[in-house]
Amino acid sequence: MNIYYDPTQKVFHLINGQISYVIGILRNGHLGHFYFGKALHTNEAMNQSQFREDQNRGLTNYVYEGDMGFSLNIEKLEMPCFGSTDYRAPAIDVQMESGSSIIDFIYEDHNIYAGKKKLEGLPSTRYEDGQDVMTLEIKMIDPVMGSLLILSYSIFRDYPVIARNSRLIHQKSSSIRLKRLMSLSLDLDDSEWEWVQLYGDWTRERHIGTSPLHHGIQSIGSLRGASSAAYNPFVALKRSSTTEENGEAIGISLVYSGNFLMQIEVDGDERARMLAGIHPQGFEWILNEGDVFQSPEALLAYVPNGLGALSRTFHDLFRSHLIAKRWRNAPRPVLLNNWEATYFDFNEQKILDLAHGAKELGIELLVLDDGWFGTRNDDTSGLGDWTVNLTKIPSGIKKLSHDIVESGIAFGLWIEPEMINKKSDLYYSHPDWVIGDPDRRMSHGRNQFVLDYSRPEVVDGIFEQLIRVFDGSAITYIKWDMNRNITEAFGRGLCAEKQGELMHRYILGVYNLYERMIERYPNILFESCSAGGGRFDPGMLYYAPQAWTSDNTDAVERLKIQYGTSLVYPLVSMGSHVSDIPNHQVLRQTSLKMRSDVAIFGTFGYELNILKLSNEEKNEVTQQIEDFKSQRELIHKGDFYRLISPFNGGGNQTAWMVVAKDGSQAVVAWYQILARPNDRTTRLKLHGLDEESFYEVSGYEYPLSGRYLMHLGLLIRPSFNGIEHSGDVTGDYQSRLWTIKK
Numbered sequence: 150m151n152i153y154y155d156p157t158q159k160v161f162h163l164i165n166g167q168i169s170y171v172i173g174i175l176r177n178g179h180l181g182h183f184y185f186g187k188a189l190h191t192n193e194a195m196n197q198s199q200f201r202e203d204q205n206r207g208l209t210n211y212v213y214e215g216d217m218g219f220s221l222n223i224e225k226l227e228m229p230c231f232g233s234t235d236y237r238a239p240a241i242d243v244q245m246e247s248g249s250s251i252i253d254f255i256y257e258d259h260n261i262y263a264g265k266k267k268l269e270g271l272p273s274t275r276y277e278d279g280q281d282v283m284t285l286e287i288k289m290i291d292p293v294m295g296s297l298l299i300l301s302y303s304i305f306r307d308y309p310v311i312a313r314n315s316r317l318i319h320q321k322s323s324s325i326r327l328k329r330l331m332s333l334s335l336d337l338d339d340s341e342w343e344w345v346q347l348y349g350d351w352t353r354e355r356h357i358g359t360s361p362l363h364h365g366i367q368s369i370g371s372l373r374g375a376s377s378a379a380y381n382p383f384v385a386l387k388r389s390s391t392t393e394e395n396g397e398a399i400g401i402s403l404v405y406s407g408n409f410l411m412q413i414e415v416d417g418d419e420r421a422r423m424l425a426g427i428h429p430q431g432f433e434w435i436l437n438e439g440d441v442f443q444s445p446e447a448l449l450a451y452v453p454n455g456l457g458a459l460s461r462t463f464h465d466l467f468r469s470h471l472i473a474k475r476w477r478n479a480p481r482p483v484l485l486n487n488w489e490a491t492y493f494d495f496n497e498q499k500i501l502d503l504a505h506g507a508k509e510l511g512i513e514l515l516v517l518d519d520g521w522f523g524t525r526n527d528d529t530s531g532l533g534d535w536t537v538n539l540t541k542i543p544s545g546i547k548k549l550s551h552d553i554v555e556s557g558i559a560f561g562l563w564i565e566p567e568m569i570n571k572k573s574d575l576y577y578s579h580p581d582w583v584i585g586d587p588d589r590r591m592s593h594g595r596n597q598f599v600l601d602y603s604r605p606e607v608v609d610g611i612f613e614q615l616i617r618v619f620d621g622s623a624i625t626y627i628k629w630d631m632n633r634n635i636t637e638a639f640g641r642g643l644c645a646e647k648q649g650e651l652m653h654r655y656i657l658g659v660y661n662l663y664e665r666m667i668e669r670y671p672n673i674l675f676e677s678c679s680a681g682g683g684r685f686d687p688g689m690l691y692y693a694p695q696a697w698t699s700d701n702t703d704a705v706e707r708l709k710i711q712y713g714t715s716l717v718y719p720l721v722s723m724g725s726h727v728s729d730i731p732n733h734q735v736l737r738q739t740s741l742k743m744r745s746d747v748a749i750f751g752t753f754g755y756e757l758n759i760l761k762l763s764n765e766e767k768n769e770v771t772q773q774i775e776d777f778k779s780q781r782e783l784i785h786k787g788d789f790y791r792l793i794s795p796f797n798g799g800g801n802q803t804a805w806m807v808v809a810k811d812g813s814q815a816v817v818a819w820y821q822i823l824a825r826p827n828d829r830t831t832r833l834k835l836h837g838l839d840e841e842s843f844y845e846v847s848g849y850e851y852p853l854s855g856r857y858l859m860h861l862g863l864l865i866r867p868s869f870n871g872i873e874h875s876g877d878v879t880g881d882y883q884s885r886l887w888t889i890k891k
């Protein structure tokens with residue numbers, strides 16, 4: 150890994166064993182983008198003429214008199230700005246006091262160093278493991294505006310990834326209005342790519358959608374104040390021939406949890422410009438002399454070998470550089486969450502009974518969900534009052550938590566610190582802490598409103614309340630929920646000029662509370678949640694190493710949700726529970742086996758009244774937990790391979806597997822939703838094994854070679870072929886698991 154600079158050619162080359170990223174200073178001082186893809190040679194000549202050609206395009210506008218070979222509209226650019234000869238969407242938009250929005254940032258100097266800096270107030274990939282990251286910072290200046298723009302590029306030794314961010318520093322006495330500052334702009338040579346996005350809704354999060362690029366702009370984003378279930382801040386670009394195992398793919402992931410925009414523009418020359426960053430809609434930030442605006446970090450990955458490799462790149466990067474060190478190797482506890490077991494209808498004894506029952510089954514953590522505080526007996530009241538409800542929990546949280554821990558199981562607690570119900574003491578004392586325009590009606594969402602986290606006093610107030618609960622309690626896990634999005638985005642703590650800052654300041658306030666909580670309780674494991682998976686993004690993962698994947702706990706629905714989520718996020722980050730039947734979201738009845746076979750591909754836990762299980766079911770659950778514990782390290786640290794997509798071919802089957810990094814063991818799962826009459830035997834080809842080794846496969850009498858398993862595959866016999874019954878699980882909603890050991 151290295152970053153080279155050729156001062157005569159003014160070319161930068163960021164390279165590791167897998168990728169090269171080449172940029173250069175164009176003749177007007179702007180930064181040109183030359184190449185991103187498979188690693189070039191380290192001795193590659195860096196002549197600009199090798200990467201870009203002056204083209205006399207006759208009719209276009211051009212930068213210098215008489216120099217028709219140089220027009221920004223046909224250059225590939227690193228931080229395109231509007232106002233000169235580039236008419237495509239810009240990455241930066243600023244208005245000066247004069248009213249002018251013409252921008253012209255010119256290269257000033259640069260700095261190359263080992264490591265990477267933490268972004269002030271924002272989550273970003275971490276540097277703490279020695280010399281495995283290098284950074285190039287390029288300083289650009291617009292003297293008329295009086296501002297510096299610092300473009301930062303970090304390259305990781307072990308990953309085909311560049312981390313980018315932009316920082317604007319204003320240095321002039323007249324103020325500027327920043328209207329857009331993208332974290333990343335990437336100009337691609339051609340538009341022969343397909344756009345792969347994760348879209349959805351509540352209980353249908355992160356389904357995979359693929360479409361070809363077309364002329365003009367296509368985009369995803371959020372204006373909800375959270376990254377949202379509608380679109381995830383991730384896009385992959387792939388060739389139409391790219392599969393899970395072969396072909397080029399580029400992934401762009403934004404380390405941010407608020408309003409975002411990801412867009413691609415295909416121009417008449419069939420080039421494509423990708424932009425990713427904070428959504429400019431409603432955004433405006435005023436910078437006075439000395440003020441700095443820092444963009445979130447964007448991650449850019451390139452692989453030549455398929456979407457599976459792209460996913461494994463993000464999984465590894467997130468596990469090694471995003472998730473906090475404290476949790477990287479810590480086994481994630483098997484938990485029981487009381488939500489779907491009791492909803493709001495619980496008392497201290499019920500919780501103790503669940504804890505004791507859970508302990509008997511081998512569960513390691515009891516999570517007390519919504520309803521333990523204030524006057525919270527349903528979702529109309531209590532949010533904002535973080536004091537224990539003594540009617541429900543007469544001993545208080547401190548004593549309850551210690552009692553539970555003494556009984557041999559850890560204790561975790563649910564909070565929703567960004568929200569407030571009108572029926573709460575907090576609303577009575579601070580009605581103005583709510584986001585909303587006092588001159589207008591406030592829209593509703595789950596009977597609650599959003600607290601204005603752009604105001605430090607609001608964050609302080611909630612922090613003070615929370616620490617009164619957590620100090621001295623035996624709590625080792627927090628589920629941090631967030632159940633509605635922002636509407637009527639108006640902050641009463643901000644003056645008229647600064648209303649455009651609200652949404653970003655809100656999420657900075659959320660990050661700030663996370664920082665303070667983590668600093669005070671370094672041993673608490675956080676799980677983020679937003680009405681299920683409505684804020685499942687890298688920004689959250691930086692603070693909360695796991696996220697509740699979806700409120701939909703149905704095993705069949707979870708196939709799509711977990712499969713889609715795995716496009717970017719590692720299994721160790723996906724909250725996944727076995728719940729009751731009929732399932733509470735879709736009323737489907739699936740076997741206990743299938744529910745567990747799906748849920749083990751995540752952090753794993755249970756969310757049902759375990760006390761009502763029959764003895765037979767309890768034995769099955771005990772076995773499931775024992776089996777999971779023996780595979781936990783493999784599932785959480787191994788390489789994930791998607792084998793059959795629920796988004797293809799009618800979606801009746803899904804299969805995936807996890808292989809240990811050293812290829813020594815694996816676990817494979819196959820699922821079928823509806824039984825097929827007169828079905829045939831098929832084969833499931835595996836991946837990631839060692840071709841030359843032999844493996845013991847559960848259910849097989851003789852060891853099988855890696856070659857056999859990968860090129861011939863496991864046999865999938867129908868459970869019933871019209872004549873014979875295989876004795877395996879029957880009918881609809883089937884799942885099969887194989888364990889494989891060298």
Ligand code: DGJ
Pocket residue numbers: 488518519563630632678679680681697699700
């Ligand atoms: C939404 C979450 O996703 C659920 O798991 C549960 O915690 C409820 N909120 C509680 O109100």
